[in-house]
Structure formats: C-alpha cells, structure tokens
Amino acid sequence: MFLEVKGLHVSYGDIEAVSGVDFYLEKGELVSIIGANGAGKTTILNCVMGIIPPKEGAIIFKGKEITGIPDFERARMGIRIVPERSRVFPRLTVYENLLTGFYRIRDREKFSERLSWLYEVFPVLRNRQGQLASTLSGGEQQQLSIARALISNPELLLVDEVSMGLMPKLVDQVFEILKRLNEEHGLTILLVEQNAYASLNISKRAYVLETGTCVLEGDAHELMSNPEVKEVYLGN
Amino acid sequence: MLSSYAITIGTIIVIQAIAVCGLNVIVGFAGQISLGHAAFFGIGAYTSAILTVKAGLSFWTALPIVIAIGGLIGLMLGLPSIRVREDFLAITTIGINFIVEALFRYIPFFGGALGIGGIPRIMLFDIRMKGIPFFFLCLFFLCIVILICWWFTRSWASLAFYAIREEETAASAMGISPVRFKLLAFVMGTSMAALSGSLYAHYMQFINAGDFSFPVSVGFLSMLVLGGIGTIWGPVIGTVILGVLPELFRPLVDYRILFYTLLLLVMIRFQPGGLLGEKSLVKNILSRTFKRC
Ligand SMILES: Nc1ncnc2c1ncn2[C@@H]1O[C@H](COP(=O)(O)OP(=O)(O)OP(=O)(O)O)[C@@H](O)[C@H]1O
Ligand SMILES: [Mg+2]
Numbered sequence: 001m002f003l004e005v006k007g008l009h010v011s012y013g014d015i016e017a018v019s020g021v022d023f024y025l026e027k028g029e030l031v032s033i034i035g036a037n038g039a040g041k042t043t044i045l046n047c048v049m050g051i052i053p054p055k056e057g058a059i060i061f062k063g064k065e066i067t068g069i070p071d072f073e074r075a076r077m078g079i080r081i082v083p084e085r086s087r088v089f090p091r092l093t094v095y096e097n098l099l100t101g102f103y104r105i106r107d108r109e110k111f112s113e114r115l116s117w118l119y120e121v122f123p124v125l126r127n128r129q130g131q132l133a134s135t136l137s138g139g140e141q142q143q144l145s146i147a148r149a150l151i152s153n154p155e156l157l158l159v160d161e162v163s164m165g166l167m168p169k170l171v172d173q174v175f176e177i178l179k180r181l182n183e184e185h186g187l188t189i190l191l192v193e194q195n196a197y198a199s200l201n202i203s204k205r206a207y208v209l210e211t212g213t214c215v216l217e218g219d220a221h222e223l224m225s226n227p228e229v230k231e232v233y234l235g236n
Numbered sequence: 237m238l239s240s241y242a243i244t245i246g247t248i249i250v251i252q253a254i255a256v257c258g259l260n261v262i263v264g265f266a267g268q269i270s271l272g273h274a275a276f277f278g279i280g281a282y283t284s285a286i287l288t289v290k291a292g293l294s295f296w297t298a299l300p301i302v303i304a305i306g307g308l309i310g311l312m313l314g315l316p317s318i319r320v321r322e323d324f325l326a327i328t329t330i331g332i333n334f335i336v337e338a339l340f341r342y343i344p345f346f347g348g349a350l351g352i353g354g355i356p357r358i359m360l361f362d363i364r365m366k367g368i369p370f371f372f373l374c375l376f377f378l379c380i381v382i383l384i385c386w387w388f389t390r391s392w393a394s395l396a397f398y399a400i401r402e403e404e405t406a407a408s409a410m411g412i413s414p415v416r417f418k419l420l421a422f423v424m425g426t427s428m429a430a431l432s433g434s435l436y437a438h439y440m441q442f443i444n445a446g447d448f449s450f451p452v453s454v455g456f457l458s459m460l461v462l463g464g465i466g467t468i469w470g471p472v473i474g475t476v477i478l479g480v481l482p483e484l485f486r487p488l489v490d491y492r493i494l495f496y497t498l499l500l501l502v503m504i505r506f507q508p509g510g511l512l513g514e515k516s517l518v519k520n521i522l523s524r525t526f527k528r529c
Contacts, residue, residue, distance in 0.1 A: 049409050075411030087406040089399045100399045103392075103411045148410070 001060070002027040002188055003048070003156060008057035010043050016055075017043045019212040025156070025190060030182040032191045032199040032220060034233055035209030041192040042084050044209075045158045048190070049081045050074045061156070078155035082162055086145035090134035094125055094144055097133050101148035111151070118147045121177055138165040146174065150181070156188045157181070163195040171195065175202050196233035200224045208233070243371055249479035250374040251435045256459045256471040257381045258428025263457070264466030265394065266421030267401040269326045272333030273456045276426040278448025280306050280433025282340060285352040285443055295358040295438055299431070306430020307423040314422030319415075333450045340445035351444030358438050366439075374435055378472070381428050386468050388424075393417065451493040458496040461503045464510030473511055 003025040010018040018040040025031050035041050046052045048059060050071035059067045066074055080101075088097050098118070102111050119126035122143045128136060133144060142165055149157060159178065163171045179202040181187040193199035200206055200220045208216035208229060216223065223229050259273045283305050287298035313332055320328060340346045347353075357364045360373065388394055399407035400414045408414055437443050455478070463474025478499075482492060503510065 051405055051409055070413070071409045072411050072413040075409055081409050083406060083409065087403050089402045089406070091402055092395065092398055096395055096398075099395055100407065100410050100412065103396065152411070 001025070002029070002062060003190070004058075004060040005044075005048065006058045006060070008044065008047060008059075009055045010040070010047055010052065011055045017212055018047070018054075020057075021209070021212070021214050023207050023214065023217070025188055027188055028182070028186045029205065030178070030189045030191065030203050032193060032196075032203040032206040033209055034193055034196040034199060034206060034229075036232075037194075038211070039209040040212045041209060042160055045081060045160050045190065045192050049079060049158055051081075075152075078152075079158065080149040080152060080154035080156070081158040082146050082149045082160060084160040085164070086138075086141040088133040088136075088141050088144050088148065091132060093130050093132055094136070095129045097144055097148050098125075098151050101151040103152075110153070114151050114153060118151060122147055139167060139170055142166055143170075143174075146177075154187070156190070159189060159191045161192060161194060163193060163198060171198060175199070178202060196229075197224075240367065243367055245479060245483055247371045247374055247439060249475055250371065250378050251432050251439065252456070252459070252479065253472045253475040254374070254378050254381050254435070255429045255432035256456050256463075256475050257378070257385055258425040258432065259456050259460050260425075260465065260467075260471045261385065261388070261421050261428065262425035263460060264470075265388065265397045266418050266425075267397070268418055268421065270329045270425070270453075271326050271457065272329035272331070272336075272450070272453050273425075273429055274448045274450065274452035275329075275333045275336035276306055276310060276429035277433040277436070277452065277456075278336055278340060278443075278445070279309055279426075280430030281437035281443050281448065282346055282352070282433075283430065284434035285355045285437045286346075288356055288438075289352060289354055295356070295434070299434060302430050302434045303427045306433075307427040310422045310426025310429075311419060314419050314426075330450060330453075333448075333453050337445050337449050340448065346445075349445075351442060351447075352437075353442040355437050355441045355443065357441065370439060374439075377431060377435065381431070382468065382472070384424075389468065393420065397421070451496070454493065454500065455496050458500045458503075461500055461508075461510055464512030465508075467510070467512040470510050470512040 001024050005021065005023050008018055008021045009016065021044060023031070023033070033041050033044065043052065047054050050066070050069060054067065057067070058065055061074070061077065061079065066077070089100060092100070098115060124140055125144060125147055128140065133141060136144060142162065146162065162174055166174060175198050178189055178191070182189050191199050191203060200223060203220035205218065206220040206223050207214050208223065216226065216229065224234065255273060255277050259270060262268050262270045280302050283302045284295065284298050287293045287301060288295060341349060357366055358370070358373065363369060396407070396412045396417050399410065399412055400417055404414050459474035459478045460471055461474070462477060463472065464470025478496070
C-alpha cells in the first residue's frame with residue numbers, strides 16, 4: 001500500500017478533532033475525503049504531512065512508518081501539500097515562491113522544464129512571475145500554491161480545499177488538472193473538499209467524515225448515488 | 237593628515253560593524269531576537285587573548301580556532317534557544333550575556349576582575365598592526381563579512397529564510413527545515429561576533445569582562461535597528477552613526493546606554509525598518525530630493 005493511516009487520533013488540547021480514522025491509498029489512486037465544516041479533514045491532511053502530531057495511530061508511507069518524522073523530511077520523501085488558504089509566501093515573488101517548492105532539488109534543468117509546464121497550466125503565473133505573491137488575488141494565490149507543490153514532482157499530493165475562492169470556471173479547470181495529473185502522470189492524490197460533487201466526480205474512492213470519524217467509504221461514484229450522501233453533501 | 241583620535245574612533249567603528257553584521261544575520265535574516273550578542277563578541281576576544289597570551293599562538297593561527305569556537309558555542313546555545321518562543325528567546329539571550337560576563341569576571345583562568353592584558357598586536361608581513369594599517373586590516377575583514385552577507389542574500393538560503401520568517405509552517409512543509417536554517421544563522425552570526433571580538437582584543441591589548449556586558453549588546457542592537465534590520469549596509473550605517481554621535485556630542489558618552497535604549501524604542505515604534513529598510517523616511521526623502529534634481 002502506498003499510504004496507510006491506522007487508528008488516527010488527533011487532539012487540540014482537550015478537544016479530540018479526529019477519533020480513530022483508518023484509510024489507505026494505493027499508488028496512482030485519487031481519493032477524496034468529504035465532510036462538513038469542522039469534521040476534521042484539514043486535521044487529517046496536516047497529520048499526514050507532519051505539520052501536527054497525532055495523539056495515537058500510525059502513518060505508513062511506501063511501507064515505512066513516518067509517524068514521528070518531521071514535515072520537512074516528509075516533503076523530501078515526496079509528499080507535498082496544497083494547504084488550506086494557499087499559504088503562499090507573501091513577500092516573495094511568484095517565481096521565488098515556486099523556487100521554494102524546489103528546495104533541495106539541485107536539477108536546474110528539471111526546474112525550468114517543470115516551470116514552463118506549470119506556466120502553461122497556469123498562464124496567469126507566467127504573467128505575474130516578478131510580482132509579489134501578496135499582490136495576487138485569492139484565486140491566483142491558490143493557483144500559485146498548487147504550482148508550488150507540483151514543481152517538486154511529488155509522489156503524493158495532499159490537496160486541502162483547493163476550490164475555495166476560485167471562480168467556477170477555474171474550479172473545473174483545477175479539478176481537470178488534478179484528474180490529468182492523476183491519470184496521465186500517475187500522481188497519487190488525497191483530496192479534501194467541501195465541493196463534494198466535483199471531488200467525488202474525479203475520485204476513484206472516497207471517505208465520508210463526520211465529526212472526527214469515518215462514517216462511509218467506498219467507490220466514489222457509488223457514494224454519489226448514496227441517498228444519505230446525496231442529501232447531506234450533494235444538496236439534492 | 238588623520239589624527240590618531242579619528243583613527244581610533246574609525247577602528248572601533250569598523251570592529252563593531254563586523255559584530256553588528258553578525259547580529260544582522262541572526263535578527264535580520266533569520267528573524268530571531270538576540271539581546272546577548274556581546275557575549276559572543278566577548279567569547280571571541282577572550283579566546284583569542286588566551287590562545288595568544290597563554291598558549292603563545294599567533295593571531296593568525298588562533299583566528300580559525302576563535303571563529304570555530306564562536307560558531308560552536310553559538311550552535312550549542314542556539315539549539316535550545318530556537319525552540320523557545322520569541323519573548324523567551326529575548327530573555328534567554330540576555331541570560332547568556334550575563335552568564336558569560338560573570339564567567340569572565342569570576343573565573344581566574346579568564347583573568348578574573350583584572351581581565352587579560354599584554355595581548356600582542358597582530359603581525360602582518362612582519363609589521364606590527366596598529367594605527368592606519370590596523371584600521372585597513374579591520375576594514376578588510378569587514379568587507380569579507382559584508383561580502384558573505386551579500387552572497388547570502390543572493391543565495392538559496394535567503395529565500396529559505398524569507399519563507400521561514402513569513403510562513404514557517406508552509407516553509408517546513410516545503411522541505412525547508414526551520415531549525416537548520418535558524419541554527420545556520422546563529423552559527424554565522426556568532427562567528428562574525430567572535431571575529432570582531434578577536435580584532436578588538438588585539439587592538440585594545442587589554443580586555444576586561446565589562447567590555448562585553450549587556451549594555452554592549454543593547455548598543456549593537458540599537459546600531460542594527462537604526463541602520464536597518466535585514467539590509468546589507470544598515471549595520472554599517474547604524475554603527476557609524478552611533479559611533480560618531482557621542483564623539484560630536486560629548487554628554488552623550490555618559491548617557492550612552494540611556495540614549496541607545498531610547499533610540500531603540502523610538503526606532504521600533506516609528507521606523508521599524510531602520511534608515512535603509514522598507515518604508516524608510518530618510519530613504520523616501522532622499523529619493524524624492526534626487527528625483528527633483
Ligand atoms: N488549532 C486548533 N486548535 C483548536 N481546535 C482546532 C484547531 N484546529 C482545528 N480545531 C478544531 O478541530 C476540529 C476539526 O477541524 P478541521 O480544521 O480539521 O476541520 P475541517 O474538516 O478541515 O473543516 P473545514 O471544512 O471548515 O475546513 C474543529 O472542531 C476545529 O474547531
Ligand atoms: Mg479544513
């Protein structure tokens with residue numbers, strides 16, 4: 001298994017945000033976690049990235065337990081996150097932001113290759129290369145954040161609420177990009193979304209999270225026709 | 237003809253500027269507060285004094301050891317400090333300053349209250365360095381330190397530092413280890429302070445624990461804040477201004493520490509970027525004046 005998370009418990013002080021979640025990803029899969037506000041989606045992703053420590057449980061990446069490994073080392077192992085609310089570096093230029101994503105990777109040629117590819121995917125970034133990231137619009141920052149994660153050519157991409165703040169057309173575009181990355185480049189993606197329809201639509205499997213526990217899991221398209229899911233998350 | 241008085245002032249300014257450049261790496265580049273920089277200035281001075289006076293090494297053989305020890309102690313003290321919160325870091329570094337000063341003062345090996353005297357002058361090409369030649373030697377070292385800082389701001393490291401200062405979590409998740417970079421800054425900054433201390437020892441030829449007390453650290457920080465935190469030339473400008481001012485207004489000498497503290501507070505309140513930093517009033521006025529010309 002590519003990524004396996006077992007018995008994950010995470011607490012903030014006395015509040016338990018995630019109480020015993022299990023899930024897995026096979027290599028090359030695109031898997032979604034959907035759930036309402038405060039269900040614990042961001043908490044789970046941050047825990048897989050290593051930004052916050054779990055109280056209990058194990059995270060296994062490519063057969064190796066990484067539970068105690070700090071985030072910057074996980075990044076070097078090929079895990080990258082597109083964090084909630086983009087978190088670009090405001091006083092670095094767009095280009096410099098992308099450079100930070102390439103940290104420790106010395107292959108200059110690879111960098112320019114991936115850079116021109118990303119500029120093709122997100123043309124607005126090319127036009128704004130020299131501009132400070134703080135001067136970008138919210139949606140543009142979101143694109144920059146995705147590009148920054150992708151430039152390192154990760155093996156596992158964690159995507160947190162990428163549709164937030166993007167206009168509908170861009171949402172479709174970004175999901176299309178994620179789908180393409182997954183299908184054509186074999187990138188394994190764990191997607192966390194409020195926009196359940198869009199994320200289930202491109203996913204192979206999905207987990208439904210409710211206040212820190214996983215209540216449903218299975219084939220994404222089957223879940224889409226599940227009456228409960230339909231009512232609560234798809235709004236029809 | 238330069239008077240020897242002017243040369244003395246100039247030499248001290250250049251030596252201090254080296255230490256302030258080091259402080260700039262820690263405070264400006266890595267964004268870590270340090271209120272105990274004089275401790276490392278003192279460690280450099282005492283190490284070089286002991287190695288030359290007691291062990292009979294030349295300044296030049298001692299220098300790499302001095303720099304290494306300065307950096308190593310910086311690393312050791314940096315390790316626990318970096319993990320504490322910012323306000324604690326301020327207190328911790330003040331504590332380090334007091335402890336180091338006390339060690340110099342009360343341990344007989346460091347000369348106790350008397351300090352260490354008879355520190356030899358630096359020999360270069362069979363010339364005993366003092367006066368103008370020594371001034372230029374110090375200037376040479378300052379240039380190297382500035383070059384290192386300049387190279388630093390152009391390199392990968394500065395990008396990493398920027399990223400860490402702005403969004404530490406995001407930077408860390410990008411593979412940039414905050415601890416590693418902060419320690420790097422501590423080591424660089426304290427090594428520069430040690431170099432500066434060594435030059436100071438061989439210039440004064442006599443050192444005493446009081447030369448490295450907490451007010452000296454406050455002085456360094458004032459110079460940095462005045463000139464511009466995180467800029468290349470700020471440390472130099474700040475040191476020159478604060479080095480020259482008390483000579484022009486003698487009363488300032490007696491109230492130096494009060495003046496430094498006030499300046500620090502005023503700058504942080506009204507011009508946190510310093511004279512050369514962002515949103516600098518002086519820079520704005522200058523550029524406007526030049527545009528008009
Ligand atoms: N830093 C924190 N300190 C205390 N509680 C927190 C913290 N972060 C999250 N929580 C709590 O943990 C729970 C899960 O939060 P989380 O951010 O994981 O939810 P989410 O599913 O990502 O929600 P959203 O869809 O709104 O982004 C919430 O109840 C939240 O209030
Ligand atoms: Mg969230």
